[in-house]
Amino acid sequence: MGLVLGIESSCDETAAAVVRDGREVLSSIVASQAALHAPFRGVVPEIASRSHLREIVPTIEAALEQARVSPRELTGVAATSQPGLVGSLLVGASAAKAFAWLHELPIVAVDHIAAHLYAALMEGAPTQLPALALVASGGHTALYYYKNPLEFEMLGCTNDDAAGEAFDKVAAILGLGYPGGPAIERVAFGVDPKPAAIAVPRVSSGPFDFSFSGLKTAVRYRVLPPGAKEKRHLTESEIATLAAGFQHAAVEHMALITMAAARARGARTILVGGGVACNDLLRKRLASACAPDGLDLRIPRPALCSDNAAMVAGLGAAMLDAGRRDDLGFPIYPSGVPQVHSSSPAPAEVRRP
Ligand code: KG4
Ligand code: ZN
Secondary structure (H helix, E strand, C coil): CCEEEEEECCCCEEEEEEEECCCEEEEEEEEECHHHHHHHCCCCHHHHHHHHHHHHHHHHHHHHHHHCCCHHHCCEEEEEEECCCHHHHHHHHHHHHHHHHHHCCCEEEEEHHHHHHHHCCCCCCCCCCCEEEEEECCCCEEEEEEEECCEEEEEEEECCCCHHHHHHHHHHHCCCCCCHHHHHHHHHCCCCCHHHCCCCCCCCCCCCCECCHHHHHHHHHHHCCCCCCCCCCCCHHHHHHHHHHHHHHHHHHHHHHHHHHHHHHCCCEEEEECHHHHCHHHHHHHHHHHHHHCCEEECCCHHHHCCCCHHHHHHHHHHHHCCCCECCCCCCCCCCCCCCCCCCCCCCCCCCC
16 A cells, blocks of 8 residues: 555645555644634634645645655655535645645545545454444534445435534534534533433434534523523533533434444444544443444544544545546535445546536
8 A cells, every 4th residue: 555645624724644554644744723713713714725825835744754754755645625615625635736746646536524434444453344434523424334445325414513513603602612522522521411401303304314403502592592682691510511411412312323323234333533523422422332232333543533634645545555546637526526336336436527
């Protein structure tokens, strides 16, 4: 597989990494823009692309330097091409193309969601596939039947907000700052969620679909009851209880649907990825659900769950190994296009319309 340089810039993290043989992370540099977006309580696309422009070259240089790898030792370049913010994606993909052209390296365009899933395969002993795979991030929440890194099929997804988006919005409602996931986890730690009485969502659109916007509304109504003109003043302990109630309901929702899908598809392995997979309650809840039946639960270390380029380099290595190549004109797809279907005749369908 060799040494692959991965580049990720789909949202608000400028990242570059060098990975050996699709698994061994030699370097993983992430320049976070969280502080730039925090005053706005969410990502501002224009600020994101300008920051990527400033950071991309130093980030790539730092990744090569930390890995002690020179461009001529690389075997390929992988860059996120979808989904994500248009300006953000353009910066990383363009830098990757320039780098590949300059050093005459093969390049592959990588799907960000597929990379989050691949991250779960980068640690530990090889596991049994097919697996059931959950991605829970700031932009996406979906379940997949995962045959291998290049072939998987979506079983269900969120009808409204992504899980991470709900964490971020609830944190904003509770005045806990951005990004919301870690803030909610921090204040909810050790707090009993029951007094908040926030119900676990039920979804009728499909057995493996999710919905998080009702949870956000439930929290908002506690702060600003329907018809009320002014927000209630919440004590610290009321905020902590609401945060714990929300977190518990969101985690239960993801765990129940993931386990139901694993049973329905007879999967013995569960892969979890995306920033929300950093959440300790989710990790513990899934671990205790998997233990009785001996299911192999793979949740990567937090640095591989939130946005990073090691997962992009890892999946890129698997794609290059399978013979995939993109030309230097490959487009970016901000909304994403379905990457791989189990019915596709050959894995070389990276050439998109
Ligand atoms: O995968 P990611 O880094 O970026 C996207 O692809 O969106 O996910 C970011 C999301 C944010 O919404 C953030 O609040 C959430 O992951 N997140 C968490 C935790 N850490 C990050 N959510 C819950 N608990 C956490 N500990
Ligand atoms: Zn992500």
